[in-house]
Amino acid sequence: MTDFKKMVETLEQTTEKDRKLTPKQEQILKAAVEIFAEKGYASSSTSEIAAKANVAEGTIFRHYKTKKELLISIVTPFMTKFTLPFFASHFANKVFEEPPEELESLLRTLLKNRFEFAKENAPLLRIVIQEMAFHPELQEKFQEVFLKEIFPKFEEALNQLKDKGKLVEIPNASIIRMIISAVVGFLVTRFIIAPDLNWDDDKEIDDTIDFIMHGLAQK
Amino acid sequence: MTDFKKMVETLEQTTEKDRKLTPKQEQILKAAVEIFAEKGYASSSTSEIAAKANVAEGTIFRHYKTKKELLISIVTPFMTKFTLPFFASHFANKVFEEPPEELESLLRTLLKNRFEFAKENAPLLRIVIQEMAFHPELQEKFQEVFLKEIFPKFEEALNQLKDKGKLVEIPNASIIRMIISAVVGFLVTRFIIAPDLNWDDDKEIDDTIDFIMHGLAQK
Amino acid sequence: MTDFKKMVETLEQTTEKDRKLTPKQEQILKAAVEIFAEKGYASSSTSEIAAKANVAEGTIFRHYKTKKELLISIVTPFMTKFTLPFFASHFANKVFEEPPEELESLLRTLLKNRFEFAKENAPLLRIVIQEMAFHPELQEKFQEVFLKEIFPKFEEALNQLKDKGKLVEIPNASIIRMIISAVVGFLVTRFIIAPDLNWDDDKEIDDTIDFIMHGLAQK
Amino acid sequence: MTDFKKMVETLEQTTEKDRKLTPKQEQILKAAVEIFAEKGYASSSTSEIAAKANVAEGTIFRHYKTKKELLISIVTPFMTKFTLPFFASHFANKVFEEPPEELESLLRTLLKNRFEFAKENAPLLRIVIQEMAFHPELQEKFQEVFLKEIFPKFEEALNQLKDKGKLVEIPNASIIRMIISAVVGFLVTRFIIAPDLNWDDDKEIDDTIDFIMHGLAQK
DNA sequence: TATGAATGAGGATTCATTCAT
DNA sequence: CATGAATGAATCCTCATTCAT
Numbered sequence: 046m047t048d049f050k051k052m053v054e055t056l057e058q059t060t061e062k063d064r065k066l067t068p069k070q071e072q073i074l075k076a077a078v079e080i081f082a083e084k085g086y087a088s089s090s091t092s093e094i095a096a097k098a099n100v101a102e103g104t105i106f107r108h109y110k111t112k113k114e115l116l117i118s119i120v121t122p123f124m125t126k127f128t129l130p131f132f133a134s135h136f137a138n139k140v141f142e143e144p145p146e147e148l149e150s151l152l153r154t155l156l157k158n159r160f161e162f163a164k165e166n167a168p169l170l171r172i173v174i175q176e177m178a179f180h181p182e183l184q185e186k187f188q189e190v191f192l193k194e195i196f197p198k199f200e201e202a203l204n205q206l207k208d209k210g211k212l213v214e215i216p217n218a219s220i221i222r223m224i225i226s227a228v229v230g231f232l233v234t235r236f237i238i239a240p241d242l243n244w245d246d247d248k249e250i251d252d253t254i255d256f257i258m259h260g261l262a263q264k
Numbered sequence: 265m266t267d268f269k270k271m272v273e274t275l276e277q278t279t280e281k282d283r284k285l286t287p288k289q290e291q292i293l294k295a296a297v298e299i300f301a302e303k304g305y306a307s308s309s310t311s312e313i314a315a316k317a318n319v320a321e322g323t324i325f326r327h328y329k330t331k332k333e334l335l336i337s338i339v340t341p342f343m344t345k346f347t348l349p350f351f352a353s354h355f356a357n358k359v360f361e362e363p364p365e366e367l368e369s370l371l372r373t374l375l376k377n378r379f380e381f382a383k384e385n386a387p388l389l390r391i392v393i394q395e396m397a398f399h400p401e402l403q404e405k406f407q408e409v410f411l412k413e414i415f416p417k418f419e420e421a422l423n424q425l426k427d428k429g430k431l432v433e434i435p436n437a438s439i440i441r442m443i444i445s446a447v448v449g450f451l452v453t454r455f456i457i458a459p460d461l462n463w464d465d466d467k468e469i470d471d472t473i474d475f476i477m478h479g480l481a482q483k
Numbered sequence: 484m485t486d487f488k489k490m491v492e493t494l495e496q497t498t499e500k501d502r503k504l505t506p507k508q509e510q511i512l513k514a515a516v517e518i519f520a521e522k523g524y525a526s527s528s529t530s531e532i533a534a535k536a537n538v539a540e541g542t543i544f545r546h547y548k549t550k551k552e553l554l555i556s557i558v559t560p561f562m563t564k565f566t567l568p569f570f571a572s573h574f575a576n577k578v579f580e581e582p583p584e585e586l587e588s589l590l591r592t593l594l595k596n597r598f599e600f601a602k603e604n605a606p607l608l609r610i611v612i613q614e615m616a617f618h619p620e621l622q623e624k625f626q627e628v629f630l631k632e633i634f635p636k637f638e639e640a641l642n643q644l645k646d647k648g649k650l651v652e653i654p655n656a657s658i659i660r661m662i663i664s665a666v667v668g669f670l671v672t673r674f675i676i677a678p679d680l681n682w683d684d685d686k687e688i689d690d691t692i693d694f695i696m697h698g699l700a701q702k
Numbered sequence: 703m704t705d706f707k708k709m710v711e712t713l714e715q716t717t718e719k720d721r722k723l724t725p726k727q728e729q730i731l732k733a734a735v736e737i738f739a740e741k742g743y744a745s746s747s748t749s750e751i752a753a754k755a756n757v758a759e760g761t762i763f764r765h766y767k768t769k770k771e772l773l774i775s776i777v778t779p780f781m782t783k784f785t786l787p788f789f790a791s792h793f794a795n796k797v798f799e800e801p802p803e804e805l806e807s808l809l810r811t812l813l814k815n816r817f818e819f820a821k822e823n824a825p826l827l828r829i830v831i832q833e834m835a836f837h838p839e840l841q842e843k844f845q846e847v848f849l850k851e852i853f854p855k856f857e858e859a860l861n862q863l864k865d866k867g868k869l870v871e872i873p874n875a876s877i878i879r880m881i882i883s884a885v886v887g888f889l890v891t892r893f894i895i896a897p898d899l900n901w902d903d904d905k906e907i908d909d910t911i912d913f914i915m916h917g918l919a920q921k
Numbered sequence: 922t923a924t925g926a927a928t929g930a931g932g933a934t935t936c937a938t939t940c941a942t
Numbered sequence: 943c944a945t946g947a948a949t950g951a952a953t954c955c956t957c958a959t960t961c962a963t
Contacts, residue, residue, distance in 0.1 A: 069944080085398050087306035091937060101945040106938060171397075178394055178456070179304050213478075215471045222453050223446060223475050230445020237397070252434045256442050259432075260479030286926075310954060320928045325955060327926090507923080523836050525744035529958060539924040541960080550958060609835075616832055616894070617742050651916075653909045661913050664887020665880060672879050675835070690872045694880050697870075698917030724947075748933060758949045763934060765947090 070108050072098040077115055082168035086116055086176050116176065121186050123169040128190045130158060148206060153254050156228060160250060167236040174233065196221065213261050220261060227257050289327050291317040296334055301387035305335050305395050335395065340405050342388040347409045349377060367425060372473050375447060379454075379469060386455040393452065415440065432480050439480060446476050508546050510536040515553055520606035524554055524614050554614065559624050561607040566628045568596060586644060591692050594666060598673075598688060605674040612671065634659065651699050658699060665695050727765050729755040734772055739825035743773055743833050773833065778843050780826040785847045787815055805863060810911050813885060817892075817907060824893040831890065853878065870918050877918060884914050 066074070076098035080089045091112055095102045109115040163170050177183050199221055206212040212220070231253050235244060285293070295317035299308045310331055314321040328334040382389050396402050418440055425431040431439070450472050454463060504512070514536035518527045529550055533540045547553040601608050615621050637659055644650040650658070669691050673682060723731070733755035737746045748769055752759040766772040820827050834840050856878055863869040869877070888910050892901060 067943090085304075085306060087304060088398065090935075092935090095946095102937090103939080103945055103947095104943085107944070110938095112937065175394075175397055178390075179307065213474070219468060219471050222449060223472070226445045226449020226453075227442060230441060230449060234441050234445075249438060252438050253442070255432075255434075256479040259481065259483070260475040262478065264478070288927075309952075311952085321954090322929065322956080323927055326928095329955095331954065505922090523742075523744060525742060526836070528956075530956090533925095540958090541924055541926095542922085544959065545923070548959095613832075613835055616828075617745065651912075653912075657906060657909050660887060660891050661884060661910070664883045664891075668879060668883020668887060672883075686872075687876060690876050691880070693870075693872075694917040697919065697921070698913040700916065702916070726948075747931080749931085759933090760935080760950065761948055764949095767934090769933065 069098075069100055069104060073100055073105055073108065073115075074119060076100075078119055078168050078172065081116065081119070081176075082171045086112075086172070086179070091115075113180070113182075116172075116180070117182055117186075119169070120173055120176065120183055123166060124173060124183075124186055124190055127159065127162060127166075128195060130155065148202070148211075149254060149258050152224075152257065153250070156250055156254060157247075159228075160232070160246065163232050163236060167240065170232065171237050174237070210263055213263055223260065224257055227253055288317070288319050288323055291319055292324055292327060292334075293338060295319075297338055297387050297391065300335065300338070300395075301390045305331075305391070305398070310334075332399070332401075335391075335399070336401055336405075338388070339392055339395065339402055342385060343392060343402075343405055343409055346378065346381060346385075347414065349374065367421070367430075368473060368477050371443075371476065372469070375469055375473060376466075378447075379451070379465065382451050382455060386459065389451065390456050393456070429482055432482055442479065443476055446472055446479075507536070507538055507542055511538055511543055511546065511553075512557060514538075516557055516606050516610065519554065519557070519614075520609045524550075524610070524617070529553075551618070551620070554610075554618070555620055555624075557607070558611055558614065558621055561604060561611060562621075562624055562628055565597065565600060565604075566633060568593065586640070586649075587692060587696050590662075590695065591688070594688055594692060595685075597666075598670070598684065601670050601674060605678065608670065609675050612675070648701055651701055661698065662695055665691055665698075726755070726757050726761055729757055730762055730765060730772075731776060733757075735776055735825050735829065738773065738776065738833075739828045743769075743829070743836070748772075770837070770839075773829075773837070774839055776826070777830055777833065777840055780823060781830060781840075781843055781847055784816065784819060784823075785852065787812065805859070805868075806911060806915050809881075809914065810907070813907055813911060814904075816885075817889070817903065820889050820893060824897065827889065828894050831886075831894070867920055870920055880917065881914055884910055 073094065076094045077089075080094050080097060083089075091105050092102050094115075095105055098105075105115065109118055173183070177187065200217045203212060203217045203220055207214065231249060235246070235249070292313065295313050296308075299313050299316060302308075310324055311321050313334075314324055317324075324334065328337055392402070396406065419436045422431060422436045422439055426433065450468060454465070454468070511532065514532045515527075518532050518535060521527075529543055530540050532553075533543055536543075543553065547556055611621070615625065638655045641650060641655045641658055645652065669687060673684070673687070730751065733751045734746075737751050737754060740746075748762055749759050751772075752762055755762075762772065766775055830840070834844065857874045860869060860874045860877055864871065888906060892903070892906070
């Protein structure tokens with residue numbers, strides 16, 4: 046499980062780095078997040094970021110060699126942090142050992158937890174979703190994190206459930222897609238498309254989980 | 265049903281206009297679609313589009329006053345055409361009068377039909393999804409088409425089903441979100457994220473519909 | 484007096500040409516005058532002129548090889564026509580033979596006459612004044628018309644008056660400048676700077692002539 | 703006399719700003735003045751200005767957001783400085799209290815003084831006269847400076863003179879127009895139309911003042 | 922003769938990045 | 943470390959002019 050350890054290390058380094066951020070750096074990051082989220086990476090200018098961050102234009106380039114490096118410095122820690130909980134040891138354990146109701150409660154816990162994270166980092170979520178399509182660097186990072194780490198565990202769990210006859214017999218990839226579609230569809234609607242609606246978040250989460258569980262149950 | 269007629273007219277006008285396109289215009293549109301899809305609107309340059317279209321840069325601006333107008337000329341006909349089948353009169357009729365299995369077969373027909381359309385217009389789908397976030401003009405067009413037209417009919421149909429006890433009792437908005445998430449999640453995965461995988465499209469569509477139907481069935 | 488004859492011929496040719504103008508040409512000239520007057524030559528576009536003239540862009544260039552030729556076709560006939568009365572034979576005669584009061588009445592007649600012409604052609608006056616500075620072709624035409632024709636006659640007349648002791652003894656060039664400044668200053672104020680004021684034109688003309696006459700009288 | 707103070711402040715600020723100009727900025731202004739004067743604002747290109755100023759084109763836009771702002775930064779300080787002497791307190795005083803010969807000597811002093819200023823800033827004078835017609839911003843500035851400040855004082859002075867029977871009884875506006883026409887006509891001829899003639903400036907000024915004084919004297 | 926699509930050179934302006942202070 | 947003036951390539955767009963129809 047070297048990969049996992051490496052990942053955690055990476056995360057912790059990042060965290061430490063975060064702590065080492067000078068005030069100016071923090072201002073820059075904060076401003077960049079807001080502006081990237083609002084107008085998209087390509088339509089944001091470093092001078093605008095500098096202005097919003099109350100910093101000279103040159104200062105940005107002292108900390109981030111290029112504009113793209115600034116983007117990556119913003120996005121990858123978020124991706125890592127967003128993903129980490131999936132590795133919490135009890136996740137694998139529970140799914141392997143417990144009855145299928147456990148999948149439900151696990152998803153529920155996980156979603157609620159990730160929901161809070163998304164809520165606190167809505168602009169970052171927006172940036173990731175908007176920019177993923179255009180930046181191979183981000184896609185690679187995503188593959189690294191998702192395809193190589195989460196996906197296999199996910200599959201393992203799904204296989205277990207299938208063996209116990211608790212899961213519809215369709216390809217794992219499809220199942221995962223459906224789960225993620227439901228979750229991301231909710232998050233995107235909640236935080237990007239219509240953040241100003243009067244949301245009953247707990248109910249929406251419960252309903253979404255119910256929808257997934259029934260949709261995937263063995264018939 | 266004036267609204268519907270107006271919409272059809274609009275569509276047909278558009279189609280006629282399409283036929284009137286000069287060769288150069290077609291080259292421009294084709295090139296623009298490819299480049300916008302690949303790099304995103306903001307990162308595409310009109311000079312690059314002109315080069316790919318084998319046309320002088322000025323020629324683009326003879327036909328489309330601004331770069332943004334070019335984008336809109338590309339996107340809105342697609343949005344309209346993509347949406348129009350939802351207004352086919354039998355849609356509303358069937359859902360109102362027939363048993364709920366009808367909903368399923370309708371969704372299935374609809375999805376298959378829209379799937380083909382998306383397949384033939386994958387780059388356009390990509391552009392719409394990528395650019396919607398940044399262009400109020402597109403959002404308005406979307407609202408016009410979706411919120412004012414499709415959504416209300418959708419809701420009516422759902423209410424009917426709920427009355428017959430065939431539908432889970434959660435808010436219509438949530439149901440619609442779940443259906444759309446599943447469908448869009450599929451289309452995005454299929455055509456944008458992993459278009460090169462070895463897809464069994466019919467099965468995926470069937471599985472997705474099954475997922476939706478079970479997920480939303482009354483318990 | 485070949486020069487004079489040539490000039491009259493030129494004028495008459497122009498006049499004949501004017502008569503031969505096709506409707507499209509007239510529309511073009513009319514539109515060009517309006518637009519040049521409003522925004523200046525350099526800031527006017529041929530496409531705007533074509534639009535205002537209800538004519539295709541290419542049509543302008545069928546009649547005028549270049550944009551500049553269009554300007555010249557507009558300005559030089561005006562300059563010639565504006566100048567021609569100064570050659571009316573009785574001008575020279577009267578100034579030579581009559582007492583100095585005659586200068587006054589002549590100036591008065593002349594100014595009133597030219598005033599009407601300026602009034603009917605205010606936009607053209609505006610164009611001439613605005614563009615003279617930038618177009619050597621116009622300057623040459625002006626020199627041809629003014630320096631070579633009018634100025635010498637003017638001088639002759641002034642010399643006569645000086646001989647009779649009726650004129651202040653300052654250089655002719657200065658006298659001419661003062662007269663022209665007063666006249667042009669009036670026309671510019673009247674038609675360009677403040678055309679919307681409530682002008683009593685006859686009184687202004689009289690006052691201006693009085694001002695000139697007293698200003699130049701032998702002390 | 704707040705208005706006057708405000709104006710002086712403005713002038714001094716401008717002067718200080720002038721002193722703060724970086725060398726590049728000075729090069730830009732110098733080049734722009736020369737080129738604007740020669741070809742007119744609309745026909746001057748920022749690339750040409752940059753080249754003449756030995757500066758990158760982008761540098762112009764670092765200091766002046768737009769080409770028009772560059773024009774205004776050039777013209778308005780000139781207009782203000784050109785106008786300021788008219789507010790020198792002794793102007794009003796003298797005209798009110800002294801015999802009418804005083805008007806003459808005052809005009810003479812003023813004209814000589816403004817003549818020197820125009821001589822040193824001939825290209826600027828040219829720009830102002832050429833561009834005034836096309837830029838509402840300049841017209842406003844001019845109105846602010848002339849119509850609201852100079853004109854009323856001028857009128858007061860003229861009324862005083864009329865009361866003493868020393869001035870011809872025609873409307874003040876006409877008188878002012880005549881004076882200005884004579885002065886501007888002289889300056890324009892001297893510096894714009896025929897700057898290369900062999901001018902005896904002092905005599906021209908004297909003659910011009912004489913012309914004005916006699917032209918306006920009570921008959 | 923009139924059209925208007927097409928051109929491509931040139932226009933103002935933006936922007937990521939560098940570097941002397 | 944931080945600044946912000948300077949850069950020049952690239953951007954979107956305009957325009958006078960040409961030419962096939």
